[in-house]
Structure formats: structure tokens, C-alpha cells
Amino acid sequence: MFQFSRAAAFAAMTMAALPAAAQQGVTDNSIAFAQVAALEGPASALGIGMRQGIMAAFEEANRAGGVNGRMLSLTSMDDGYEPDRSVTEVRAAIEGDNYLALIGPVGTPTTKATQPIATEAAMPMIAPFTGAGFLRDPSLQNVVNLRATYDAETQAWIDHLVDEMGLTEIAILYQDDGFGRVGLSGVTKALEARGMTLVAEGSYTRNTVAVKSALLEIRKAKPQAVVMVGAYKPLAEFIKLSRKMKMDPTFVTISFVGSKALASELGPDGDGVIVSQVVPQPWDDSLPIVAEYQAALTALDAAAEPGFVSLEGYVAGRLAIEGLRKAGADLNRNSYMTAMNNLGTVDFGGMTLTFGPGDNQGSDDVFLTRILPDGSFEAMGAGS
Numbered sequence: 001m002f003q004f005s006r007a008a009a010f011a012a013m014t015m016a017a018l019p020a021a022a023q024q025g026v027t028d029n030s031i032a033f034a035q036v037a038a039l040e041g042p043a044s045a046l047g048i049g050m051r052q053g054i055m056a057a058f059e060e061a062n063r064a065g066g067v068n069g070r071m072l073s074l075t076s077m078d079d080g081y082e083p084d085r086s087v088t089e090v091r092a093a094i095e096g097d098n099y100l101a102l103i104g105p106v107g108t109p110t111t112k113a114t115q116p117i118a119t120e121a122a123m124p125m126i127a128p129f130t131g132a133g134f135l136r137d138p139s140l141q142n143v144v145n146l147r148a149t150y151d152a153e154t155q156a157w158i159d160h161l162v163d164e165m166g167l168t169e170i171a172i173l174y175q176d177d178g179f180g181r182v183g184l185s186g187v188t189k190a191l192e193a194r195g196m197t198l199v200a201e202g203s204y205t206r207n208t209v210a211v212k213s214a215l216l217e218i219r220k221a222k223p224q225a226v227v228m229v230g231a232y233k234p235l236a237e238f239i240k241l242s243r244k245m246k247m248d249p250t251f252v253t254i255s256f257v258g259s260k261a262l263a264s265e266l267g268p269d270g271d272g273v274i275v276s277q278v279v280p281q282p283w284d285d286s287l288p289i290v291a292e293y294q295a296a297l298t299a300l301d302a303a304a305e306p307g308f309v310s311l312e313g314y315v316a317g318r319l320a321i322e323g324l325r326k327a328g329a330d331l332n333r334n335s336y337m338t339a340m341n342n343l344g345t346v347d348f349g350g351m352t353l354t355f356g357p358g359d360n361q362g363s364d365d366v367f368l369t370r371i372l373p374d375g376s377f378e379a380m381g382a383g384s
Helices: 044-063 083-095 108-120 150-164 178-192 212-219 232-244 259-270 288-300 308-327 333-341
Strands: 009-012 030-037 071-078 101-103 170-175 200-204 225-229 250-253 274-277 345-347 352-354 367-371 377-379
Touching (some): 030 083, 030 108, 044 259, 044 288, 044 308, 071 083, 083 108, 108 178, 150 170, 150 274, 170 178, 170 212, 178 225, 200 212, 232 259, 259 367, 308 333
Parallel strands (some): 030 101, 170 200, 170 225, 225 250, 250 274
Antiparallel strands (some): 345 352, 367 377
């Protein structure tokens, strides 16, 4: 496990440090990317997991000679999942002129603060780890999204809970910021389409685990299901406290939670918790993209265990590499953005991404999974 210090930057490289003459992160033999994400705090598993997957893809390409003769590097900077810190780090990454693009930023509140800065600077932003709708604006030529939206995830929850399980009493716990409110909006819309409303709402403050007051409020409504929009530590705390207080509804949460981290935090209390996903099962090596990911992850770190977040990071890295190949040898931010905007369909073998005019989101896929007693995950089919 990497140890990250506050506001520190980490360059995991298989190559020498960048020459001072690098322009927009590109030299004759190197290409540098920057990641600004949570590397410490309650959301740190997400930034670290995305970093691990991106690095697995980059190292895989480097072992094959790089892209157009250039080796790839990634520098990761900690924003603590706080917008102000994210703005500081993104401005520094852009103004230093040492990076071709941003890749794998984590979170809705942080990207809400930094996307306008990146867009104004024409800095490519690849595969943000968020399903927030504002990043899908077709006018954002510098943003390339990998994953399905939070609206698609919350729709899948309600389809399952209401249409398949027949539940009617549904409550929500959400992080009290832009991320949480996007999830709240998605759930509300899906219920309203069925003539239903939430029976209770509770919220907590970002980067805290102060969920008890929300739990007490929600418990009054005796919900059959509680849907949750937040990070793994506070949601794990909520579920564990709920179990202790003998409130045992169906718990459902979002891909952003960090599935492995959530299961680890919960231990035996995780049994039966449903988590929506936007990438395939990272253990299903019958899919070529997963088999390649597993091999690349092992080559990066023999002790690393597969997970949904690092698989998403790996696919993000592969997507970034596809854009580099399409851009060719004459590489700068402008040519790279043009290439990324003209990728069309990219088939990774088990995960196909399709981009087009006015569509900067590659995948619409949402999968429901359930945590098993041993902390592993099973895929849920229709009627599960």
C-alpha cells in the first residue's frame, strides 16, 4: 500500500523524471498524465484504486514499448475529496504545463469545482470517477466519461426494489453535497414515475461518519429498504449501527461507494447489501478485458487483489491509451482532445464503449451485485 502525505504528489514511473523541456507533458520519449483525487481520508480507497488500475494499464503499455515510442507516467496528487484542495492541485497541474491530461479524478463535488477550470484551459479530463450528469453536457469537448450516470444506477435500484421485490416503503441516506443530491434526485424521479415518494430522508456531512442522527430519523419510518448515496466509511457505519439497533431493511448503495472497501469495513454486517456497479465483475476472467486487467494488475503488484474500482481505473487507462494511438505522433492537448472526441466504438472484449456526436459517455451499463457472508460479491440477475 502506498503511503500518501497531505498535499503530496506521487510519480509512479518506469522511466526517468520528465525533462525540463516537456511541453504539455509530452517529450520525444514520454507522456505524463496527472490524477487529482482522494488519496487520504474516508474516500481514499477510491483514489488509490483508480490510480492502481490506471498504472496497471500504463505499465502494460510501457512493457510493450509505450505508445508511438513514448513511455507513459502518472503523477497522483491528493485533494482529500475536498473541492478547494482539488482546485489548487488542478490549477497547479495545468499551469505547470507538465501534463498532457487529467485522468481518474474522484467525486462529484471535486469535479464540479475543477471541470470549469480544466475546460477553460482546454485540459483533457479523462474518466472522472463520478456519474454526475453535468459532466455529460455535450458542449464539454474536453471531458470524456467512461461510466454510466448516477441516474441510471438509481433507476436500476428502484426497478429492482419496487418492480421485482414489490417494496413500497423506501428511505434514503445521502451525503449532503452535490453528489448526494444527484442521487436523491435520481431516486425521487424513479419513484415519482411510479406515483411513489420516499418515506424518509437522512443526510450526513462529507468526510465524516456522523450518521447517527440520520439513522434515528430514518428508523422512525420503518422502511423496507434504505438506498444510500455516499462513501464507504460513513455508509458502513450507518449499516453497522442499523444492525445493532435491529433495523434490518434491504440496503442498496451506489458504485462510487467503493465496493471492496465497503465490504471490508462491514465484515459480517455486509451480508446481503446490494451495490450497483458500472464495470463487469473483476473476477470474471472469461471476459478478455478482465483477464487482461488481472494480468496487468499482478504485473504491477503481485499482492494486489482485483476490485471494481481498480478495474474501472484499468479501463480508464486503456481508454486514454486508445486516444493516444489515434492522436498519433504529433501529440498535444488539442490533438489529443480531437482524437478522444472521435474514438467512436472501442471494444475491449467484454466491455464496449461507444462515443459519438454529442455523446461523451462511453458506457451505459449498470449491474447489480450482492455482498456475500464472506465479503465476496455475486452478480444479481433479474428477479434476484
